[in-house]
Amino acid sequence: MLKTPYLLFLGDAHDQLAAKVAKGICDWRPEYAIGQLRLPGCDADVGLPDLTLEEARNAGAKTMVIGVANRGGVISETWKDVMVEALESGFDLASGLHNRLQDNPHLSDAAARHGQELIDVRVPQHQYPIATGEKRTGKRCLTVGTDCSVGKMYTSLALEKEMKAREMNVDFRATGQSGILITGEGVPVDAVIADFMAGSVEWLTPDNDPDHWDLIEGQGSLFHVSFSGVTMALIHGGQPDALVVCHEPTRTHMRGIPNFGLPTLEEVRDLSLKVARVVNPDCKVIGISVNTSALNENEAKNYLANVEEQIGLPTVDPYRQGAARLVDALEEL
Amino acid sequence: MLKTPYLLFLGDAHDQLAAKVAKGICDWRPEYAIGQLRLPGCDADVGLPDLTLEEARNAGAKTMVIGVANRGGVISETWKDVMVEALESGFDLASGLHNRLQDNPHLSDAAARHGQELIDVRVPQHQYPIATGEKRTGKRCLTVGTDCSVGKMYTSLALEKEMKAREMNVDFRATGQSGILITGEGVPVDAVIADFMAGSVEWLTPDNDPDHWDLIEGQGSLFHVSFSGVTMALIHGGQPDALVVCHEPTRTHMRGIPNFGLPTLEEVRDLSLKVARVVNPDCKVIGISVNTSALNENEAKNYLANVEEQIGLPTVDPYRQGAARLVDALEEL
Numbered sequence: 001m002l003k004t005p006y007l008l009f010l011g012d013a014h015d016q017l018a019a020k021v022a023k024g025i026c027d028w029r030p031e032y033a034i035g036q037l038r039l040p041g042c043d044a045d046v047g048l049p050d051l052t053l054e055e056a057r058n059a060g061a062k063t064m065v066i067g068v069a070n071r072g073g074v075i076s077e078t079w080k081d082v083m084v085e086a087l088e089s090g091f092d093l094a095s096g097l098h099n100r101l102q103d104n105p106h107l108s109d110a111a112a113r114h115g116q117e118l119i120d121v122r123v124p125q126h127q128y129p130i131a132t133g134e135k136r137t138g139k140r141c142l143t144v145g146t147d148c149s150v151g152k153m154y155t156s157l158a159l160e161k162e163m164k165a166r167e168m169n170v171d172f173r174a175t176g177q178s179g180i181l182i183t184g185e186g187v188p189v190d191a192v193i194a195d196f197m198a199g200s201v202e203w204l205t206p207d208n209d210p211d212h213w214d215l216i217e218g219q220g221s222l223f224h225v226s227f228s229g230v231t232m233a234l235i236h237g238g239q240p241d242a243l244v245v246c247h248e249p250t251r252t253h254m255r256g257i258p259n260f261g262l263p264t265l266e267e268v269r270d271l272s273l274k275v276a277r278v279v280n281p282d283c284k285v286i287g288i289s290v291n292t293s294a295l296n297e298n299e300a301k302n303y304l305a306n307v308e309e310q311i312g313l314p315t316v317d318p319y320r321q322g323a324a325r326l327v328d329a330l331e332e333l
Numbered sequence: 334m335l336k337t338p339y340l341l342f343l344g345d346a347h348d349q350l351a352a353k354v355a356k357g358i359c360d361w362r363p364e365y366a367i368g369q370l371r372l373p374g375c376d377a378d379v380g381l382p383d384l385t386l387e388e389a390r391n392a393g394a395k396t397m398v399i400g401v402a403n404r405g406g407v408i409s410e411t412w413k414d415v416m417v418e419a420l421e422s423g424f425d426l427a428s429g430l431h432n433r434l435q436d437n438p439h440l441s442d443a444a445a446r447h448g449q450e451l452i453d454v455r456v457p458q459h460q461y462p463i464a465t466g467e468k469r470t471g472k473r474c475l476t477v478g479t480d481c482s483v484g485k486m487y488t489s490l491a492l493e494k495e496m497k498a499r500e501m502n503v504d505f506r507a508t509g510q511s512g513i514l515i516t517g518e519g520v521p522v523d524a525v526i527a528d529f530m531a532g533s534v535e536w537l538t539p540d541n542d543p544d545h546w547d548l549i550e551g552q553g554s555l556f557h558v559s560f561s562g563v564t565m566a567l568i569h570g571g572q573p574d575a576l577v578v579c580h581e582p583t584r585t586h587m588r589g590i591p592n593f594g595l596p597t598l599e600e601v602r603d604l605s606l607k608v609a610r611v612v613n614p615d616c617k618v619i620g621i622s623v624n625t626s627a628l629n630e631n632e633a634k635n636y637l638a639n640v641e642e643q644i645g646l647p648t649v650d651p652y653r654q655g656a657a658r659l660v661d662a663l664e665e666l
Contacts, residue, residue: 133592198558199559226465229530232564233561279558
């Protein structure tokens with residue numbers, strides 16, 4: 001869907017966190033990212049060479065990816081000029097901003113004039129079918145979570161990295177805007193029409209080799225009332241053979257809905273399994289992935305050990321420790 | 334949303350079943366339906382006077398409702414002429430067909446020319462918010478099912494009828510095209526963008542009087558892999574105080590997906606409650622509604638008695654027996 005390699009546009013990002021998507025590309029697809037473009041006032045740096053548009057084009061970059069989230073998702077005036085210039089220089093533009101590139105007349109005019117593409121990854125690119133639930137060949141692993149934004153994408157990408165290192169037959173399947181920008185393709189499930197959600201996940205993870213694994217990026221949580229329907233569709237459309245439960249241990253309430261406490265890991269394990277077994281009776285939870293970034297080394301070690309004893313499944317922080325033990329568990333299935 | 338009363342367009346319906354929507358309007362909103370319009374070859378009859386467009390206008394009809402589903406959901410040539418004529422005569426047109434009225438240039442031209450509206454009830458009419466899960470005042474009852482098309486809308490409408498007869502404070506809340514055409518308003522949840530599904534249900538069932546009941550029309554089934562995400566959003570967006578489990582006893586597999594058997598009533602009860610209690614810890618299943626239309630009187634009686642003994646909850650066919658016992662259970666809550 002997106003032409004690689006990328007020039008990463010950081011704009012005037014006010015801090016490193018605002019450049020999360022660019023950071024994700026550098027972490028997981030470093031071979032796609034050949035430089036960064038920063039405007040005056042930018043306080044983010046993903047450690048790539050600062051390139052002008054011309055330098056980036058000469059180095060082979062084909063798409064300028066908006067690797068930054070700004071307040072309100074709007075395209076500011078200062079951004080617009082560089083974006084038009086990029087289109088004039090022969091770049092496609094790709095963005096996950098709320099405000100669509102295609103709805104900006106300056107950008108759509110420039111894109112049409114120069115034969116370049118504007119790719120809004122929040123916008124579904126296909127007419128997806130209604131899910132059939134038919135058993136597909138190949139194997140699938142889905143990340144589920146106690147909450148939104150607890151590390152489901154990160155966990156799936158860490159699994160992919162370890163499985164590729166072991167030369168396993170594997171694909172990461174992006175289901176959100178960051179995942180799509182990082183890997184260049186996928187389905188923005190939360191932007192799909194309700195009737196076709198599960199079908200879009202089936203479409204994303206079709207029949208494959210018997211030894212092939214799709215690593216499906218999870219979304220939301222069965223316990224997050226705003227987005228649980230999306231999670232449900234990912235489970236029923238994904239017909240996973242394996243689930244990894246993801247968690248962030250310092251979260252005091254569900255993201256964005258302060259009246260809701262987090263479910264326990266056991267609750268997420270049990271409900272996810274019950275629901276997954278409707279479509280795949282052999283589905284298993286194979287491990288727990290904990291985002292321990294808010295804990296120090298010792299706290300993290302203790303927390304992971306405690307959870308492992310409590311749940312009886314391999315429990316890792318894939319950032320601190322890699323995903324090897326989770327992949328071992330997948331290989332044992 | 335729809336202007337009443339209606340003229341019901343039956344077109345060239347090849348049998349009574351094809352006129353299901355018109356039949357639903359006659360059953361549940363007889364005061365909205367002042368006549369039927371049938372074309373040559375029509376084999377359906379909903380028992381209303383056959384009126385010409387002119388007669389219907391003179392009798393006060395404001396909207397011609399396409400009360401018939403034809404093969405493929407297309408608007409045939411024979412229909413088109415009458416539809417254009419209806420617009421010319423001052424009718425709005427309302428339809429739940431797959432092919433949108435608004436996408437037909439003959440119809441959109443005629444509507445614009447004569448200042449009439451084309452209402453495609455499959456198309457969401459609002460920008461719905463993201464669900465917050467905040468506790469709303471008033472009470473809500475949602476129908477859930479072992480499968481699609483087992484009588485959830487019918488059950489909710491039968492509850493409404495009985496509650497209105499008891500002068501209770503109640504509203505039926507339509508969530509599908511038939512329900513919207515029958516009652517003139519609602520949200521077509523399965524056509525809403527995934528992220529906003531639960532929010533659209535919150536929007537549909539806002540704060541209300543403490544003694545007020547919203548009767549929310551259920552969709553799909555938590556066990557139907559094609560549409561379970563929609564069901565989930567209805568439960569979490571609806572934050573029901575009461576659930577009624579709906580079932581059709583002769584179904585041998587889940588509708589449209591022959592490899593899937595039906596869940597038991599206990600499975601639907603337990604999973605629905607577990608999920609509903611995330612958003613409303615006091616939620617209860619108050620009864621079972623069985624569509625016994627495929628059984629004879631005696632079979633139906635036995636079946637209902639057996640289920641009632643098995644589950645220990647009031648079990649009725651609201652078509653055969655009315656919904657009084659279910660409403661008794663709601664009043665006891």
